[in-house]
Amino acid sequence: MKKIINDPATVVQDALRGLAAAHPDLLRLRADPPVVVRADAPVRGQVAVVSGGGSGHEPLHTGFVGPGMLDAAVPGPVFTSPTPDAVQAAIGEVDGGAGVLLLVKNYTGDVLNFETAAELAEADGIEVRTVLVDDDVAVRDSTHTAGRRGVGATVLVEKIAGAAAARGADVRRCAELAQRVVAQARSMGMALTAPTVPHVGEPSFELGAQEVEIGIGIHGEPGRSREPLGSAEEVVRRLLDPVLQDLPFETGDEVLLYTNSMGGTPQMELYLAHGIAERVLAEHGLTVRRRLVGPFTTSLEMQGMSLTLLKLDQELVDLWDSPVHTAALRW
C-alpha cells in the first residue's frame, strides 16, 4: 500500500484535522466522535441539514459543509457507517430550533445508525426528518445494501435541500424537495482500478489489465458485469443507457448532468467523457440545463467514473443556482 498517511488507525482523524485547518472560516471539527460542523452553527430558526457516512468518498460529505448546503457532516471510519452517537452529536451541534433533515445514503449500516440517532433526537424534542438516497440503477440488494445504493445523487440532494433550508423552508418542505431530487435522479458508475482501504492495506478487488467493472459501487461493491474496457464512447453509453431507461428520462426533459470521477481518474478523461454524455443526451432529445463535473463522490484513489442525471424543473434549477459556500462547491 502506497499512501501519504501516518497511521491507518488515525487516517480519518488526521485528514479531518487538515480539513479544519484549511477552512477555519467555513467549518469546525468536533472531536470524538468526529463531526464536521458549519462554523456558525447552530443557525437559529433555520432547518439544519445533516449528512454523513463512511469516509473515503471525499469531498462527500465533509467538503459540503457550509452556508447553502450542509450544517454538519458525520464521517465514519473509511467505508464504515458513523455510529448513532456521532450522528446524535451532529444533530445536537446544529439544531437551531427549526428541525433537522437527515440525508442518508441507502446502506444498511447508515440507515440503522441514522435512524437510531433520529429517535434519540426526537426523544429530546427535536423534529427530525430523514430522506434516503438510492439512485444507483446498477443493482438491487448489494453487499452493504437492501434495495438500491445511494451514490452521486447525494451531492445534488444535499445542495438542493441546503438551498431550501437557507431560504427558510420548513423541515417538511426541505424533506419533500430532497425526496423529489431522489425520485428524479438516477446514476451508474464504473471502475478501472480498485481502491485500497488504509486499514486493510490491499486493493478491494482485482481487475485484469484491460478489464473494467460496469455498475461498480462506491465501496467497490460488485456491479453488473466485468468486461473489456471499450472506448470512452462505449463506456458512456453503457452507463447512460440504463440510467435513461430507468426513470425513464424522455424527449423534452431538462436535466442536470453530473459527471463524477471516482477519485483517480484525471480531469482530461472526465471532461472527455462528459462531452460524449452531452452528445448522447442530445441524441435522446434531452436538454442539459445544468452540469457538475469533477471528483465529488469518490472511492479513495479508485479510477473510474459515474454519471448522474437529475430531471429538472424550474424550482430545482433555482435551488441549484442559489448561493453555496463550502470547501468543494462554491458559487
Added chain:
Amino acid sequence: MKKIINDPATVVQDALRGLAAAHPDLLRLRADPPVVVRADAPVRGQVAVVSGGGSGHEPLHTGFVGPGMLDAAVPGPVFTSPTPDAVQAAIGEVDGGAGVLLLVKNYTGDVLNFETAAELAEADGIEVRTVLVDDDVAVRDSTHTAGRRGVGATVLVEKIAGAAAARGADVRRCAELAQRVVAQARSMGMALTAPTVPHVGEPSFELGAQEVEIGIGIHGEPGRSREPLGSAEEVVRRLLDPVLQDLPFETGDEVLLYTNSMGGTPQMELYLAHGIAERVLAEHGLTVRRRLVGPFTTSLEMQGMSLTLLKLDQELVDLWDSPVHTAALRW
C-alpha cells in the same frame, strides 16, 4: 494502458470539447490550433492574461479561463508545448487593446514558442509582456528545462495577475505583480506512481512498490532522490524544508500554502498532508493567511503531491481574494 478515451491521437481535442460543453457560460473553444478563450473575449480596454503549455496538468491552464483569471489558455498536446501559431491565435482572440500578459512555465519549448508568438504579436502592434514561472526548488536544469521548472506557483501567478487585470491595472503593472509572485513563491513535489501519456501507452517511469520520488517534475522528470515512502509527516517535511530554506521564508512571514494533488492522490491524503504542513509552518513561526488545497497542477493520474509557499503582503492578499469565476476556481 487503462484510460477512458476514444483515441490517443485525439484525446486533447476530445477533452476540450467536453470542457467547452460543460462551461458554455465561461469559455469557448477555438479549434485548430485549439485555444480555450473566455466567453466574452476580447474585453475592451483590459489587459488580457494568457497562459498555456502541454496538456495533462488540468485544470491548469484551461480550467482557469474566466473573469478574474485567464483570458485564454493554449493547450498543447499532452506534456508538449503548444506551437507559436496557437499562442499567436490566442493573443489575437483576447487582445482588447490594453496589451497582453503571457504567463509561461519555464520549460524550454514553452519559452521558445511563447517568445516567437510574442514577437509576431508585437509586429502586429500588440504590446506583449512575458513572465516566466520557475518556482520548483527541486532541481536546476532538468529534462525539458534550463534553470528551474515552473510548477504550482503558476496557479497563484495566474490568479493574481488576472485579478490585477480585472481591476484595470496596465500591462506593465500586471507583469510586475506576476513577477513578484514568482519571486516570492517556491514549490516542491513528489510522486508515488507514474503517469501514463496516452500516445505512449506505458508509465513514464518505474518506482518500486514502496519507493517514491522526491522532487519529481510535473511531467515525471527526475527529482532529487528516490527513497522509501516514509510517513506523511516525513513526506511533508522532505518537501517543506527545501522550500523554506530557498527563499528563505522566515519567522513572522505571512504565507499562502497551496497543497496540490498530482492528480491520483485522493482528497483524504491531501488534507492529511495539508494539516501537517500547517503545523510545520507554525513551528517555523510562519502565519498561514490563505490556503489552496486540491488537484490544480496535476500530471495526469500520477499519485503524489506538491507544496507551494507564497510570501504574502496585503496587496497580494487583496488580489488573491478578489472575485474569480472559472471552471476550477470560483469565489
